[in-house]
Amino acid sequence: xxxxxxxxxxxxxxxxxxxxxxxxxxxxxxxxxxxxxxxxxxxxxxxxxxxxxxxxxxxxxxxxxxxxxxxxxxxxxxxxxxxxxxxxxxxxxxxxxxxxxxxxxxxxxxxxxxxxxxxxxxxxxxxxxxxxxxxxxxxxxxxxxxxxxxxxxxxxxxxxxxxxxxxxxxxxxxxxxxxxxxxxxxxxxxxxxxxxxxxx
Ligand SMILES: N[C@@H](CCC(=O)N[C@@H](CS)C(=O)NCC(=O)O)C(=O)O
Numbered sequence: 425x426x427x428x429x430x431x432x433x434x435x436x437x438x439x440x441x442x443x444x445x446x447x448x449x450x451x452x453x454x455x456x457x458x459x460x461x462x463x464x465x466x467x468x469x470x471x472x473x474x475x476x477x478x479x480x481x482x483x484x485x486x487x488x489x490x491x492x493x494x495x496x497x498x499x500x501x502x503x504x505x506x507x508x509x510x511x512x513x514x515x516x517x518x519x520x521x522x523x524x525x526x527x528x529x530x531x532x533x534x535x536x537x538x539x540x541x542x543x544x545x546x547x548x549x550x551x552x553x554x555x556x557x558x559x560x561x562x563x564x565x566x567x568x569x570x571x572x573x574x575x576x577x578x579x580x581x582x583x584x585x586x587x588x589x590x591x592x593x594x595x596x597x598x599x600x601x602x603x604x605x606x607x608x609x610x611x612x613x614x615x616x617x618x619x620x621x622x623x624x
Contacts, residue, residue, distance in 0.1 A: 425453060426450075426451040426452045427451075427484045427485050428445070428450065428451070428452040428453070428455050428483075428484045429453045429454075429455055429482060429483050429484070430442060430445060430453070430454050430455070430480060430482050431455045431458055431470075431474075431479060431481040431482065431483075432455075432456070432460065432479025432480035432481065433456045433457070433458065433460075433479070434456065434457055434623045434624055436460060436479050436480070436481050437479060437480055437492045437590075438456075438480035438492070439590065439593075439623050440480070440492040440493070440495075440496060440586065440587065440590040441480045441482065441492055441495050441496060441499070442454070442623040443585065443586060443590060443620055443621050443623050444495070444496040444499050444500070444506075444586055445499065446619075446620030446621075446623060447505075447506060447507055447586065447618070447620040448499060448500075448503050448506065448580075450499070450503060454540070455584075457556065458470075458481045460478065461505075465477045465478055465479060465568065465586050469562055472488070473488040473490075474488070474489065474490030475490070476490045476491070477489055480492050480495060481495075482495050482498075482499075482588060485547050486502075492587075492590075493524075493525055493587045494521075496521075496583050496586060496587055497517060497518070497521065497583055497587075498536040499583075500517075500582075501514075501584040502575055506581070506582050506583045506586070507582055507583050508577060508578055513577055513578055514585065516576070516577045517577055517582060518582040520576050520577065520584040520588055521583075521584060521587045521588075523562075523588075524587055524588045524591045525587075525591075527562040527565075528559065528563075528588075528591050528592075531554070531555040531558035531559045532552050532559065532591055532592070532595055532600075533594060534552075534554070534555040534557070535552060535555035535556065535594070535598055535600055536550040536594040536595075536597060536598045537551075538552045538555070538600070539552050539555075539598045539600070540597065540598035540599070541598070544556060559600075560604075561617070563602070563604070563605045563608055564604075564605065565606045565607065566588070566607075566611075567604075567605035567606070567608045570607035570608060570610075570611045571590065571607050574586060574614075577594050581588050581615070581618070582590065586615070587593045587616050588615075589612055589615030589616055589621075590610070592608070592612045592615075592616075593612070593616055593621075594604075595612070595614060597610060
């Protein structure tokens with residue numbers, strides 16, 4: 425039995441934390457059989473681990489918590505890998521992680537659902553069009569940055585890249601047209617092509 429338990433199936437935002445654990449090369453127990461749409465996240469036992477009642481969540485000897493990006497930053501700091509040790513570098517990781525969650529995640533999820541995941545009779549073209557419009561500026565921001573930088577923070581892949589690319593992955597899954605932002609497209613493939621990104 426490992427010190428760390430990751431809760432949530434790979435086909436959920438738990439993918440982000442499973443990818444992170446793979447990058448770090450750490451042992452963990454995986455509680456994948458959580459029916460997050462069926463109420464499993466709202467039991468007293470689950471809420472004691474993640475009061476937000478969503479997946480992913482983790483518990484180890486130090487902490488029980490939710491929020492995928494925060495979990496990944498915790499694991500990076502705990503294992504002293506994939507995160508700079510200086511204040512500015514660490515803060516830039518936070519900046520990119522907050523950025524992707526607030527600027528990109530919601531419209532990308534809307535795109536994923538209404539362009540690909542929902543049964544066809546439930547998809548709404550106007551939601552797709554709004555998502556494309558909402559994503560134009562943040563993707564341009566990212567593309568401009570990536571035109572001059574291979575990775576988001578420092579010279580190597582970091583947890584900032586993982587958190588950002590894990591959200592972009594929804595665009596790849598739903599065949600979002602990234603042709604207007606070619607640096608984003610290349611970057612996404614660079615990140616998602618890493619062996620640890622192939623989680624099950
Ligand atoms: N901001 C949270 C969002 C977590 C989240 O919404 N997870 C979904 C599954 S991918 C969930 O638990 N849904 C259950 C529900 O909405 O009740 C994170 O990144 O961890």
